[in-house]
Amino acid sequence: MKRPIPFFLNVLFFLHIFLAFLVVFESYLEIPFWLQPLGRMHPLVLHFPVAFIALLVLLNLFRKHIDPISFEKINYFLLLLTSLTTVLATIMGLVLSLEGYESELMSLHKWIGIAISFIVYALVLMYQSKKVYRILLYTSFVGVVFGGHFGAGLTHGSNFLMEPITALNKKEFDENTPIYTAYVEPILAAKCTSCHNPQKHKGDLDLTNVESIARGGENGEVWLAHNPEKSLLLQRVALPLEDEEHMPPDGKTQLTAQEIELIESWIRHGADTEISYALLKKEDSLKQLITKKWLKGDSEKESYTFDFAGTRLIEELNNPYRSVVQKSPSSPAIEVAIYGKSAYKPEFLTDLVKVKEQVVYLNLANLPIDNQTLQFVGELKNLEHLVLNFTEITNDALAALVASVKLQSLSLAGTAVDIAALKYLKNIKNLKELFIWNTQIRDADIVALSKELPRVTINEGYIPDPEVKLGLTPPILIGEKNIISSGDQISLGHKMNGVSIRYTLDETEPNEKSAIYDSGIALDLQGERSKTVKAIAYKDDWLPSEVSSFTFYDKGFVPDKVEVVHPGILSSYTGEAAEILSDDSKNDANTYYYSKFWASFNIKPLIAIADFSTSNPTIKEVVLSCGNPNGAKKSSVKYIEIWSSNDKENWILLRKLTLANELNMEKLKEIYIKFPESSMKYFKIVGQPNTDSTMRVNQLFFF
């Protein structure tokens, strides 16, 4: 290479701009996986700058003993090498840091490293100025010492260097350890004693031991037993961060809300440095706080020692019938539910072998799971929660669960297990809750069960009170049609199994002696226009239902088809007039008006043409079912005309019935229009709505 020096300088310039850019926009940085090995080379490369800087320092210290020209050459070349390896090590370190090192130590190490990199580059640029050069060189050396130490802390643990000495003081905590020692002291040690210790004792305060705390500082006592509000420590902590007096000072690690809550509760309890968790009463709020927020947090974190299954595997295991979900992004535990009785295949369960370590929750309710299938569940060794409601398992299936040492909650509702299952249940060591509603385990067995399983909460669920009787719902009509020909079958029904229905056809109230409904009633209208069926339901352990009443109407002559000239107001009454007038369903005045069961007319009249050209009967009466809104005082119909014709061209008026001033609203519900007999092929019914009224119709009969 002809000009090694400028080339070197260019490379350095490039790398430092690159580094500066990475530092400024660090939060946007995403390292592709193929670059991660580069980051992992950081621990290897960093030894070069460490050694080179040390060498530079030595070289400069002993420069007098070296030939000046050689010194210049070696020194400058070494400096360039130092700068190059420093910036490379720093960039690699930055890449490595994104793999998830989050700590104070990390950020110290990172910034020191970045600073060294730029200081060494400054050395290169300021090489001419000997004084600055030397200051910078020694600074960078100090940086290397500290940066190196923090870096070692990251890989080996922060107390790595002093561990052989400090380990002597390390304690194991249990429930008999004083709360002060187990919880309060570590908080003080982590957040306070870096300034308030025997060496530094800011504010004349030493928080490292009970005696010195009792002495207090220049502002008085640290805490006041039973009185957290007046305790100086908590007052200072509670001040706004900007306040001069706030502790720990802005920039230092602050106490978390959880820590403050604990200290507050402990002071409120009496700031007793001897009291332990075991000595606290169950209802004590301090004990509850520790149980809830400190103990639980630890155990939850610790309980899952297994690895993450990985998102790709989880994704693979999810299918429309199987939901496989990680408990939370930070937890490797997996929850599984399988759905769909008809689609179930045994593989849905056995596929889980791929995540058998991670599954902690499994819901198999309502699936055709039998004893054989359940064998597999025994392999899920970290399973905590199992739902088997309404599966096909029996007692022996539970044998498989004895291996599930982590199982805490087991739901067996609706299965065939009985008290003989106890021999397996006893051996599920960590079982805490058991659901046995609707199984073969009877009331009488519960006592034995709770005696044998003293630590298990047994939920037997709802047991109906034989004293309380409820009324059945009334029988229903099957099918919506209530317009029939005499002799047609009608069917009644009830939503509940085992109900007996009794009925009458003579409008009397049915009772337990009335005719029993079997499979249908052939309803003889006996020449009447309508017939009412009344029915009541009975069942043991239930009160009889209310009486339901269904009225059936004679079909009369059925036209081949009905056409209407105007379809009716379709916006609010959605029924199509032609269909409504001739379907086999008649509504009474109680049917909701604004619905598809009614056709309505206001400006344009009802004009319906019935075609009897095939059957050609002799007709002498038309009945039009109408509806007036409840409470209406005025007739909604002006008049009704009946016309007949053989060719739909020349119409003969048979009858005109004027109803504009009709005051009897009952008469308007069923309008009977009699006229001289006619056997023509077509009949036209014109219904003119009254002024400012809406006329509602729902059925048309011909007799």
Added chain:
Amino acid sequence: MEKEIFEHHLNANRRHFLGKMALGFGGVALGSLLMPDLLSGKEVAEDQLPLGLKHFAAKAKRIILLVQNGAPSQLESFDYKPKLNDMFGQDLPPSVRGDQKLTGMTAGQKSFPLVGSKFGFKQYGNSGTWVSDLFPNIAKITDDICVIKSMHTDAINHDPALTFMQTGAQVGNRPSIGSWFSYGLGSENKNLPAYCVLLSKGKGNGQGVYSKLWSNGFLDSSHQGVQLSASEDPILYLNNPNGMDRKTRRTMLDNLASLNQLGYDEFGDPEIPAKIKQYEMAFRMQTAVPEITDVSKEPDHIKKMYGPDCMVPGTYAANCLLARKLSESGVRFVQLYHQGWDQHSNLVGEMQGQAKDVDMASAALITDLKQRGLLDETLVIWSGEFGRTNYCQGKLTKDNYGRDHHPRCFSIFVAGGGVKAGISYGKTDELGYNITENPVHIHDLHATIMHLMGLDHEKMTYKHLGRRFRLTDVHGNVVKDLLA
């Protein structure tokens, strides 16, 4: 050496400067390759959670929201105020009312005569929770529920208040709470919609419910609530039309999918695969839905528990039973509405009927979940949209009265899913007008519900029209005291 360095500095001319800048830009460019989002104009996707992933471990997996539409009176249900009985007919002191705006219905009223509950109250369970005689079955499960007596809201009329409760905003066009969960957590059971809605109606004075209440707002329409009707076809148009069997449907869907695939290969529209997926889900729903809506196989005593009405489709009891079945089958969010709680007059008569409709089935739902071991993972919420006034609207007689809308306090209850059981939370003053302790705003309730479901209400956002929306807007605090 010196010479070389000297020369190097001499060479620092413009060309050299530009050349060096190029190197600098090279460094920047190389760096930017590692930062996909820096130059693309997108924000850091830090708070955008990948769908279907919780922020932290959840207490509850599913929610059943029992909306008592029309606003049941807290004074005849859970908030016992004997003082109101003592002060029968006396005027509400203006100092208590403060600056509370009134509705148009009572604003013109000359006096505001106080009236206490016509129905007795007793304490129940180990918790000693006060419950009125109207709710004897809920009274039996007080140790499983948490009554919040200090709910309050912003709106004083039904539609805005209900919209607020459903979407966190009084104006429309925001996603309903169920849609947010569908968006945030997805469906547990992929053969069913994540968000189902069931309607029923009591005989009391009713207020409308509209499909906007279960709308997906600006979220993808797949998050919309699916209303199940009371008819034989609970989900409209799900069944095959007459003459088409399942095999034919399968062939049709396969052919349709390959046509769609052609379209996708050509245009790359991501909506196309979404559509193929929706067709497949509908196909699976054809078998999944009848399995769930068939209640005939329920044991007889279940019917006794929910009440005989649970066999009559379209009743509140039937909907409660169906809600349990849906929830048990992994439907993330089931929402019931029961209309008829708007007792401006004839409160005594109407409330008895309404309470009879819901008391037994609401309690049964909670007991039923509990006995299946599902209550711990299912959050049940029973709530109206606001409360009712402590004074009478209209004519006050010894036997009957009415109550107007009151947003300042109302009572709800929640159960299961990581909520403390057997407590009463919050207090109102002795006249039941203002909250005196632990107020819980609708936003706070939303934040708490989300927390229980493993979501941070401040982090789950959706960007729309240039800003990020949250269910809780810019408000809401998780009510830690309620968490078990």
